[in-house]
Amino acid sequence: MSSISVYREFDCKVDEDTHISKNSLQYEAEILMREMTDKLVILRLAGLMGSDRVSGRWSKVKSFSDGYVNYIHKDDVIGVVDKIIASNIKNEVFNVVAPKHPLRSQVHQKNSKHFGFTLGTFEGMSKRIVSSSKLSRKLNYKFTYPNPLEFW
Numbered sequence: 001m002s003s004i005s006v007y008r009e010f011d012c013k014v015d016e017d018t019h020i021s022k023n024s025l026q027y028e029a030e031i032l033m034r035e036m037t038d039k040l041v042i043l044r045l046a047g048l049m050g051s052d053r054v055s056g057r058w059s060k061v062k063s064f065s066d067g068y069v070n071y072i073h074k075d076d077v078i079g080v081v082d083k084i085i086a087s088n089i090k091n092e093v094f095n096v097v098a099p100k101h102p103l104r105s106q107v108h109q110k111n112s113k114h115f116g117f118t119l120g121t122f123e124g125m126s127k128r129i130v131s132s133s134k135l136s137r138k139l140n141y142k143f144t145y146p147n148p149l150e151f152w
Contacts (some may be wrong), residue, residue, distance in 0.1 A: 001045055002042050003026045003044060005024060007128065010128055012094070014131065015130075016044075037103065038091050040090070041090060041092055041093075044095045045096050048071075049071045050074035051074065055104070056117065058108070062118070063120055065122070065126055066104050066125050067125050067128065069103070069107055070101065070129065071148040073145035075144050075145065076143050076145055077096055080135065095132050095135065096135065097132040099121065100148065102148060117122075120128070
């Protein structure tokens, strides 16, 4: 398991074929693991949500950068892992990200109403969207929770 933070340098749509030029600890770990075996499957996880992991709920920060969210529901992480094992996939990298990318302000607004927490303020705009189309295409994976606005 890795993280979509390997795409930190980008402010645009990215996928598994995007050339990463700025090394991070996660990306360096991916490189080391790939050098060790050709049977490796790297899953770059988005922000993990589900159960008590609710976007905006526990944050001590009350001012957020707005932008497109790249989240994944925990049930879909389990579903993807099951599908990879069942399909005997090897030597691949997949972005594990819900295919819908609403704005952070939209997600926080809905969650604050649903869960009763205080809504922060939003400024700026990030345009990074991490694509999971390879996962859907190669594994024929159907997301249980494709839209972070409908995680709860």
